Amino acid sequence: MSYPKEIYLNAERILEKRRDNAVMEASMRAEEIKNAIPEVDEIQNKLSRIGLEISRLFFYNGNAEEKVAELRQKSKALTDERGCILAKNGYKPDAMSPEYICPVCEDKGFVNGRICQCHRQLLKDLMKENLRRVAPLDDCTFENFYVEKYSDRPDENGIIPRERAGKIYDAAHRYAQNFSLPSKNLLFLGATGLGKTHLSLAIANVAVNRGYYVCYGTSQNICEDLQSEQFGRDSDIVYTKRQVLDSDLLIIDDLGTEIDSQYSIATLYNIINSRILAKKPTIISTNYEPAELYKKYDQRITSRITGEYTAMQFLGSDIRNE
Secondary structure, three states: OOOOHHHHHHHHHHHHHHHHHHHHHHHHHHHHHHHHOHHHHHHHHHHHHHHHHHHHHOOOOOOOHHHHHHHHHHHHHHHHHHHHHHHHOOOOOOOOOOOOOOOOOOOOOEEOOEEOHHHHHHHHHHHHHHHHOOOOHHHOOOOOOOHHHOOOOOOOOOOOHHHHHHHHHHHHHHHHHOOOOOOOEEEEEOOOOOOHHHHHHHHHHHHHHOOOOEEEEEHHHHHHHHHHHHOOOOOOOOOOHHHHHHOOEEEEEOOOOOOOOHHHHHHHHHHHHHHHHOOOOEEEEEOOOHHHHHHHOOHHHHHHHHHHEEEEEOOOOOOOOO
16 A cells, blocks of 8 residues: 555655644744743753763763763753642643644654654545545445435336445445455446446545545546646646556546547546456446447447446436425
8 A cells, every 4th residue: 555655755745744733833932931031031041961970971981881870860940840830820830841743753654764653644645635635525424325226126127226326336346445555446338327436435434544545537538638747738638547547446436428539538448447457346337238338339338347246236317406
């Protein structure tokens, strides 16, 4: 599992800003306190002299351990005294120390060389923010997907849309909870407004919360951006070839809406085939029926979709107005 480089860089900038703010605010509080409480100012001066003396002793050739221990004991006594004075004057005992958002790593993002939990959460939040720019991520969860909106009357083939939706929901939920890099590819088929995008993004929500890198986009937008990137017009694009191919989970929404051209066909083939070879899961949704897909795309694409994807057919009428 790895995120795009810009996600890591953004997280580093945020952590650095958190540290700087904590130190600056602590410095301002310290100045305020020293001006208001002269005794604290005196203690601070004593602590500074002790700190300087300890630093000098580290360069002392003799056995300085006993002297350092004595100085540290004095420092602790002064710190305790300062805490009592601060408390008496309505301040927290540690009011002169930085108040980090994460006291575990002190907003450094790492503890003993290992990534801190706060850093992991920040990366997840930034990944979600990226997805929110292109999709209604917060509106599409498993919790607000309602199978009751589907008809409970059998269609012409005797299939009840609500029952079918319930089975697809259960399968998608299991898929999300157990998602991993070897997970299978999914193909969501069905008319407009039947919940294909909703369940795709519900899976994305869970995958991101579990620390996976998810890339979502419509077929049209992905193809257009990759074409712009190839021809050097990449100053205002959302999707890059590396993002599309390297993401842990790629969601291609509305397959069939892309411009009908040889370039789009070649681009889709490369995405689908490359991710199959790399064993990276992809979810594709389309309003096209299987027969329509065979007419629109050549065998290179359709054979890989039918052979490597698990198809889930949504039935019924548009539930968005229900």
